[in-house]
């Protein structure tokens with residue numbers, strides 16, 4: 238058999254099998270990395286809606302830590318956040334530094350009060366609690382965890398709250414430099430001018446998407462329930 242004939246016999250006999258096998262074997266792709274964007278201090282009459290708009294444009298779901306006193310003021314915004322498929326967490330009622338409150342006072346005056354407000358609007362009671370300024374006594378943390386709350390801190394803080402010293406660029410660059418797989422990014426959609434955050438957001442999303450990241454809610458990132466049953 239000439240070399241050319243052998244080649245054709247090989248093609249006729251084995252090519253269909255090779256093709257079939259290549260079609261059946263799953264395509265191997267790198268697993269997607271995950272990031273959770275979190276927005277504190279809402280709802281806010283101006284910036285919460287702007288943040289929602291950007292997230293909607295990119296089909297991104299995030300987590301919003303709401304302040305009870307603002308929930309009372311802007312109930313429709315709370316419903317909007319919930320209806321858009323975002324996750325809602327509790328960020329206390331007064332948003333103060335609660336160093337002088339007992340755990341019981343913190344629970345009754347700040348957390349449960351906010352839980353009720355969120356429940357009345359959404360029918361859900363959040364398990365995620367983010368202490369204002371990230372400050373909580375160890376004893377209160379233990380007490381909340383024993384009641385099945387999840388204390389939600391963060392690992393990336395681009396300091397969007399520091400409006401005197403930051404810029405849209407610094408918020409973007411800090412996040413791009415330090416966020417990694419499973420990062421929780423602290424951003425704000427209330428308590429001040431958040432226009433730099435809103436501007437930075439689309440660049441942050443575009444950058445991490447190009448790096449094979451998926452944006453997820455906190456409950457998805459931590460693989461736990463966002464709300465009490």
Ligand SMILES: [Zn+2]
Nearest residue numbers: 277278369370
């Ligand atoms: Zn806050």
